[in-house]
Amino acid sequence: MDCRHGRALFTTSKHHWDNPLELLVWDPMKRDQQRVPSPLQYFRDGFNAAVLCATQGCDHRRCQGGPFRIAILFTEEIQEVTKACLYSSETGAWSQFTHLHHPDTYDDYENFPSLLVDDALYFSITHSTMSQPGTIIKYQLLGTPCLSALQKPSMSKGRLMTTEDGGLGFADMDGTSLTLWARKTDHEVGWSKLRVIDLKILLPVDAFSVKSCFHPPPAAFVSGFAEGTQVIFVSSSIHLYMLELKSGRVKKMPGYSLKIFPYMTVYMPAKESASTHQGGNESVLECAEL
Incomplete structure (x- = not known):
């Protein structure tokens, strides 16, 4: 849940x-x-x-x-x-x-x-x-x-997400285009469109060319979002990808799922490892893969 x-x-x-x-x-x-x-x-x-x-x-x-x-x-x-x-x-x-x-x-x-x-x-x-x-x-x-x-903000079911500044956002798909929305402030009713990302540019060449029993193959859709981050999960045909919105980096995930529930935890590195960071007291964030 x-x-x-x-x-x-x-x-x-x-x-x-x-x-x-x-x-x-x-x-x-x-x-x-x-x-x-x-x-x-x-x-x-x-x-x-x-x-x-x-x-x-x-x-x-x-x-x-x-x-x-x-x-x-x-x-x-x-x-x-x-x-x-x-x-x-x-x-x-x-x-x-x-x-x-x-x-x-x-x-x-x-x-x-x-x-x-x-x-x-x-x-x-x-x-x-x-x-x-x-x-x-x-x-x-x-x-x-x-x-x-x-x-x-749109007819698409889409997924709730947080914007880069921590506000309420929404992500939806139209074909192979990922649209990111942000809820306006309390003084302005409605949504503003932040970005439209062409996933054909970011995802591998075969991401939208997998053979499917559906004619045409089902469009890509957003299957999850890691709260408090700018990491989103996109499913395309039978593939699942993790996309870092800020950097544009993409990672193909093992398996396939319609729904992603990211689990995240934080650990403190050992002293010898922490000493390489500024001040030697920084924590490291790890995101577990499903």
């Missing part, structure tokens, strides 16, 4: 309506697992969840083992209401539901990762009419939790 701050979040329920939903928080570095009962009374397809560190003032470089929070978001399609609530590992309890009424939505979250920007989580859902861009739900966590909705 999600990966953030050194933890991964899973759902453990089988796909049966009479089974209660259960969540599992896994800390791979500490080899620790914690099961969390869900506030939902039964399993449902139309929901998403996020995990995040709850330690005050944490820089999230070494937050394994501390308190955490889980957010659950789902839509009651008939009532046209989206609901969300928060779990605290410190209290072991869920908060009251926060509600947002917005019509013409379909509870299709696709279980792609949420995005954390400042003190808010963002989730992507799809409109039922498919005649207009889908909706991004903002779950404000600071102070009294509240929900609000904003429209996606």
